Amino acid sequence: MNVRRRSAAALAAIAVIGAAAPAVAADPSPSPPVLAEPDRTAGLYGTSDPTYDGVWRQSLALLAQDAVGAEPPARAVRWLTGQQCADGAFAPFRADTAEPCDARTAVDTNSTAAAVQALAALGGHDAATGKALTWLKSVQNEDGGWGYTPGGPSDANSTSVVIGALTAAGEKPERVTEGGKSPYDALLALALPCGGDGEGAFAFQPDGKGELSANADATAAGVLGALGKGLVTGPGKAAEAECAGSGEPTRREAAAGGAAYLARAVATTGHLTSALAGAADRPDYGNTADAVVALAAQGGAERAAKPLRWLEENAATWAERSGPAAWAQLILAAHATGTDPRDFGGTDLVARLRATGPGAPAVSATITATAASADDEKKKDDDGDGGFGVWWSVGVCLVAGIGIGFLLSGRTRKQP
Template structure:
């Protein structure tokens, strides 16, 4: 199904009611509108490799779009209104065919066959742009491109035409479900993304139920990163998800001739739980050195475990992250802060008090100042009125403008509800 283009009537109604009382700070960044809980931060100094509207200061050649997408998505998840310039930077990276490359230094130059577009950057951008709203055309074009490069087995590789892998297929599944598109209905030669994902699920007897990632010869090898991604993909979840239903049973793996998506997710979660049991975190070997704590994959594992079996399943690695991950995130930058915010969200943890660290403030400080923040009541209102949040006009109704805002939103929502009621009448 195509992404629904949102009408602009609701946003125009809000703007008309708010009038001069709530002019959004969209023209320039930084904006003075951030509240005390997310103070304005000065934009990063502009250099040839790090534009002032880009999150992070390291060379964006390989991860610019990815880290920008995760940062914007994390801000939205935490109730922060991202900088308009940061969102514009992301949309400006899109090629005319809808795809995204990791980074385009010269966006005035059209993409060509040498532009290294990829599915991961594109799918992450879809999730971020859908979350912040106002970019339905860009989202729809990106989804159309993703569908056009779907492999015959139903999945995706990192690069168009590359062999399908659990990581890439899962992040695209997240983009599809985030935008209300059923992955089951996105088929190539009769195969859906879930078919490709299940093909990468390994046996309990040999690999403990992990999801595999292909080596140079195409052989699937158990991989923690692929497993965390595969669990979310099998559940039809994106980068941002809440905890699933609590399961009281111990993490076990069960083989089946034709495992369901739910069973594959449970097997993957069991594999992660066993890998985390000894130290409370995952490990990785770098360049033949001794095993090191793998903070990023541990954060992803927390999200996967919580989504599959409830908050309690992720308690131990979550506690380890709260105690140990602050320095890693500071050194690694915006994407790392975003991963921790996703872990906090999935477990119902306050990201502003994560082991003594305000992850939201730290993330905000790595990029252009946000336009503002929302309070809990406003967030709840937006959840109930999702169409307004995603309105294609580019305007939201989440500005903090004092007491006038409450009245203005109430009037605007009333207009929207009356319009919907009238539209639904025979």
């Protein structure tokens, strides 16, 4: 979850008093601010402003490297653990970790759950993950799920990433209950029934009338959540029935229905799409990578073959432009399908990710020039991608004006 969510990442949802608001961009290609070198060498991956995605981006970078046997630098791990509040929660970014968290610290479930998954995978951080899980349980909603902010209405993406955190830490999500409801109860309540538009998909949240609308990003997250899996997963077994039929679906039936929806969504072009208001549909790279992970986890690598091939052929320029979380998403997609991340359409994803991290040598002039040239050629065609490019910058500007933002992976955008 999304990351993925943000995935996972980009503008997922803008959470303001529990409501989601879509973003509209006047300029499709703003440049993110750049951190000063001392901040970067303190351990953070990437050089763009971490205000709204620092912990998420760092967690994905650490997870992706661990998944393929590449040991992250110790100071990158220290950066992440240093972001934790005393009560166990994580905010997207704390500029001054010497200052204790208080009521003004914008902690959230997604940053916290992603950090748990990363630290659990690395091992040796039981105290940190234990405190984080205690906090997550303390903000569980009565329907069994989680919203992005404590007390916000449950959504498929947040609930799924917390399920992944519980599983990563060795807990059984079905035993984590509130009001007699488990996370799976909340998640399955967001699965669309068979028949009609979007059958088998997951909704992000019910709309104002309590109705559910299919959302591809929420579906990718929901498939993993229903399977009890986290952001890192390998190929699953052959797909089951595509829809559960009448009545409430089981977890595995809901996962199968969600995967079938994603398979239909990518069947023609090989990718998911998103659009800025009033603009033509654009390829959504980040959510396509999330869909690859979900399809492979539910139905095996073969089911994800078409969108994986599309990513191999098209996603390197997007990731170069978008940063470490994008490289991590591609690594996780490769890992989920058993594909070599060090030769992903001719690109070494692991080297590219590590080049964005602390202590890494500068990316070679050849790589930089090649990426810049490719970027110039494709900018008008696909700059509205689903990762941490346009939507991330749009979200930063919008959130600066209206309050707390949920900027992980495109959850309020138009979906196929």
